[in-house]
Amino acid sequence: MSRTVSLAVIPGDGIGPEVVGEAIKVLEAVTASGDVVFEQTHYSLGAGRFLETGDVLTDDDLAAIAAHDAILLGAVGGTPGDPRLAGANIERGLLLKLRFSLDHYVNLRPTKIYPGVASPLAEHGDVDFVVVREGTEGPYVGNGGTIRQGTSAEIANEVSVNTAYGVERVVRYAFEAAAARRSKLTLVHKTNVLTFAGGLWKRVVDEVAAEFPAVTVDYLHVDAATIFLVTDPARFDVIVTDNLFGDILTDLAGAISGGIGLAASGNINPSGSFPSMFEPVHGSAPDIAGQQKADPTAAILSVALLLEHLGLADEARLVNEAVTADIADRGAEARTTTQVGDAIVERLASAS
Amino acid sequence: MSRTVSLAVIPGDGIGPEVVGEAIKVLEAVTASGDVVFEQTHYSLGAGRFLETGDVLTDDDLAAIAAHDAILLGAVGGTPGDPRLAGANIERGLLLKLRFSLDHYVNLRPTKIYPGVASPLAEHGDVDFVVVREGTEGPYVGNGGTIRQGTSAEIANEVSVNTAYGVERVVRYAFEAAAARRSKLTLVHKTNVLTFAGGLWKRVVDEVAAEFPAVTVDYLHVDAATIFLVTDPARFDVIVTDNLFGDILTDLAGAISGGIGLAASGNINPSGSFPSMFEPVHGSAPDIAGQQKADPTAAILSVALLLEHLGLADEARLVNEAVTADIADRGAEARTTTQVGDAIVERLASAS
Numbered sequence: 209m210s211r212t213v214s215l216a217v218i219p220g221d222g223i224g225p226e227v228v229g230e231a232i233k234v235l236e237a238v239t240a241s242g243d244v245v246f247e248q249t250h251y252s253l254g255a256g257r258f259l260e261t262g263d264v265l266t267d268d269d270l271a272a273i274a275a276h277d278a279i280l281l282g283a284v285g286g287t288p289g290d291p292r293l294a295g296a297n298i299e300r301g302l303l304l305k306l307r308f309s310l311d312h313y314v315n316l317r318p319t320k321i322y323p324g325v326a327s328p329l330a331e332h333g334d335v336d337f338v339v340v341r342e343g344t345e346g347p348y349v350g351n352g353g354t355i356r357q358g359t360s361a362e363i364a365n366e367v368s369v370n371t372a373y374g375v376e377r378v379v380r381y382a383f384e385a386a387a388a389r390r391s392k393l394t395l396v397h398k399t400n401v402l403t404f405a406g407g408l409w410k411r412v413v414d415e416v417a418a419e420f421p422a423v424t425v426d427y428l429h430v431d432a433a434t435i436f437l438v439t440d441p442a443r444f445d446v447i448v449t450d451n452l453f454g455d456i457l458t459d460l461a462g463a464i465s466g467g468i469g470l471a472a473s474g475n476i477n478p479s480g481s482f483p484s485m486f487e488p489v490h491g492s493a494p495d496i497a498g499q500q501k502a503d504p505t506a507a508i509l510s511v512a513l514l515l516e517h518l519g520l521a522d523e524a525r526l527v528n529e530a531v532t533a534d535i536a537d538r539g540a541e542a543r544t545t546t547q548v549g550d551a552i553v554e555r556l557a558s559a560s
Numbered sequence: 561m562s563r564t565v566s567l568a569v570i571p572g573d574g575i576g577p578e579v580v581g582e583a584i585k586v587l588e589a590v591t592a593s594g595d596v597v598f599e600q601t602h603y604s605l606g607a608g609r610f611l612e613t614g615d616v617l618t619d620d621d622l623a624a625i626a627a628h629d630a631i632l633l634g635a636v637g638g639t640p641g642d643p644r645l646a647g648a649n650i651e652r653g654l655l656l657k658l659r660f661s662l663d664h665y666v667n668l669r670p671t672k673i674y675p676g677v678a679s680p681l682a683e684h685g686d687v688d689f690v691v692v693r694e695g696t697e698g699p700y701v702g703n704g705g706t707i708r709q710g711t712s713a714e715i716a717n718e719v720s721v722n723t724a725y726g727v728e729r730v731v732r733y734a735f736e737a738a739a740a741r742r743s744k745l746t747l748v749h750k751t752n753v754l755t756f757a758g759g760l761w762k763r764v765v766d767e768v769a770a771e772f773p774a775v776t777v778d779y780l781h782v783d784a785a786t787i788f789l790v791t792d793p794a795r796f797d798v799i800v801t802d803n804l805f806g807d808i809l810t811d812l813a814g815a816i817s818g819g820i821g822l823a824a825s826g827n828i829n830p831s832g833s834f835p836s837m838f839e840p841v842h843g844s845a846p847d848i849a850g851q852q853k854a855d856p857t858a859a860i861l862s863v864a865l866l867l868e869h870l871g872l873a874d875e876a877r878l879v880n881e882a883v884t885a886d887i888a889d890r891g892a893e894a895r896t897t898t899q900v901g902d903a904i905v906e907r908l909a910s911a912s
């Protein structure tokens with residue numbers, strides 16, 4: 209008897225459809241035996257859809273997506289500065305709306321310097337860490353406002369909201385992740401300046417730490433953390449941090465570890481009350497869309513995270529191994545998006 | 561007739577006194593002719609003072625410091641986690657209090673890869689940019705709070721306050737700086753998420769840009785900016801950004817350009833209503849304090865910024881040249897804090 213997984217696929221804008229196409233090819237190849245069947249429903253969402261219909265994400269869209277077992281997303285967002293998009297905020301209205309509505313409180317972003325990758329930091333030893341970024345609070349909540357907008361007396365505020373409830377659950381997840389890895393957890397915040405939010409994060413980490421005596425805990429201010437990411441990335445195992453700091457640190461982590469083209473992520477709801485969503489960290493890159501220039505590796509590695517999340521550990525391992533082997537063999541010659549996907553599919557075929 | 565400058569010196573904690581000592585030696589050497597006389601008043605402030613007296617910065621301290629023409633600061637802050645400092649926040653109560661009270665709305669942080677510096681990015685061409693970080697608003701205002709503190713129902717908020725008044729003056733400064741350099745300005749923010757604050761920043765930049773038609777303007781989200789700082793730092797000329805993003809980007813900029821030991825900064829009040837303050841970007845590093853291990857170069861380059869600010873362009877140039885020559889000649893052998901200061905003083909002596 210085969211297991212069926214109902215998968216929502218949101219290719220999105222720009223290079224999103226190209227990289228998702230390759231990711232789906234890999235997903236189908238690794239499940240070719242038929243033990244698990246992914247039933248896909250494609251949702252046409254993003255800047256393109258908005259330009260056609262005026263909708264970003266309707267209640268019906270959201271309800272339909274929420275009914276799946278998992279979500280694979282490419283990238284969303286139109287060309288920056290496109291005047292036709294001025295009235296819409298695809299990022300807030302679609303991507304963040306999904307993360308918040310589906311309670312994706314763990315934004316999981318692994319970083320690894322793969323053998324063979326040309327990274328300025330490749331000589332820094334084994335770089336293999338994961339950022340556990342809070343996904344439903346902090347400066348991302350949108351609780352701000354502006355008065356006297358458009359005048360020289362305008363005041364625009366943004367409120368970062370942090371709750372013990374929200375911080376505790378993501379910190380606990382991070383400790384569990386650390387316990388299953390190299391047992392080191394680094395809290396990144398800016399407690400010396402953001403004393404209210406920072407005080408809460410610090411207290412919760414101290415409290416949860418008492419339950420994980422085998423995990424070593426340290427703390428870095430976010431500014432110092434950027435330095436260590438460049439000078440000594442091997443020092444990190446699990447980083448736990450807030451929504452905004454996590455956003456910044458993971459792009460930097462991508463840059464130092466061989467490029468954002470390799471950075472995968474999972475927006476995870478560990479309770480399972482809603483489907484989790486997997487997506488490359490990179491954006492829609494409209495400037496190179498449709499040119500077969502995008503590297504689908506991040507999307508393919510996101511499929512590995514998806515498989516892992518669904519308990520399909522063997523399939524996840526196979527995808528990771530195929531990608532690792534492909535990266536190790538990459539020469540200087542550029543390949544098309546499809547060529548990268550095909551090469552990884554081929555390795556999967558010969559591995560089985 | 562000689563000009564007299566009344567200088568407040570705040571050596572601070574940790575390595576602060578060591579690096580300030582060398583910076584003062586350089587200041588005295590470059591003004592040895594006597595045309596300008598720096599009258600120094602030393603203020604004992606920081607974690608050390610707090611532990612002795614319980615005071616962080618009294619109203620009298622502040623009034624006395626505000627009466628000077630300029631301020632040179634080393635670094636403040638005790639050992640992280642020191643329980644005796646639990647009740648005090650030296651950063652907020654001293655450093656940020658000075659920046660806010662003295663209306664240091666421009667936090668100027670130049671980055672340059674000096675010839676001879678071992679940077680993983682040295683092959684990236686001419687890296688020479690300046691971050692104009694807003695210094696008196698944003699998430700740094702301390703307008704937050706917490707309820708049900710210490711309980712599992714705690715809510716801790718931080719409010720980022722952004723005013724057209726505050727944004728406009730720093731953006732204008734940045735455009736003027738760009739016009740006097742390579743005429744390129746990059747706004748860094750996170751307008752797609754922080755739509756209220758981001759909208760204000762974007763609007764003000766667009767408006768001021770109209771007055772500087774020769775300056776090319778572009779925009780990067782803060783996460784993308786960290787990537788470009790690593791992969792293509794030569795693309796930047798002037799970056800203008802908010803208080804928190806500026807904090808993060810300038811530590812990263814230090815790391816990629818040869819280390820935070822070379823990063824100088826000025827907290828500038830361009831109106832002159834209060835004295836400006838010059839300080840290395842690095843912290844007090846209590847772990848290496850008193851060991852002659854700290855690199856005083858950032859403090860010495862901060863003296864160059866101070867001289868520049870006071871209109872002493874020749875003296876500023878001499879210090880910059882001496883530092884540049886010293887950096888170019890640095891071998892692999894470690895020198896003590898004093899040796900670095902002495903070497904730069906010697907170069908100044910032989911230059912005149």
Ligand SMILES: CC(C)[C@H](C(=O)O)[C@@H](O)C(=O)O
Pocket residue numbers: 299300303304455489752753783
């Ligand atoms: C597109 C944007 C809203 C998003 C974020 O800021 O979280 C992106 O940068 C990311 O990291 O997934």
Ligand SMILES: CC(C)[C@H](C(=O)O)[C@@H](O)C(=O)O
Pocket residue numbers: 400401431651652655656807841
């Ligand atoms: C010490 C701290 C308050 C300060 C800041 O965050 O501004 C420091 O990191 C800096 O960059 O000068």
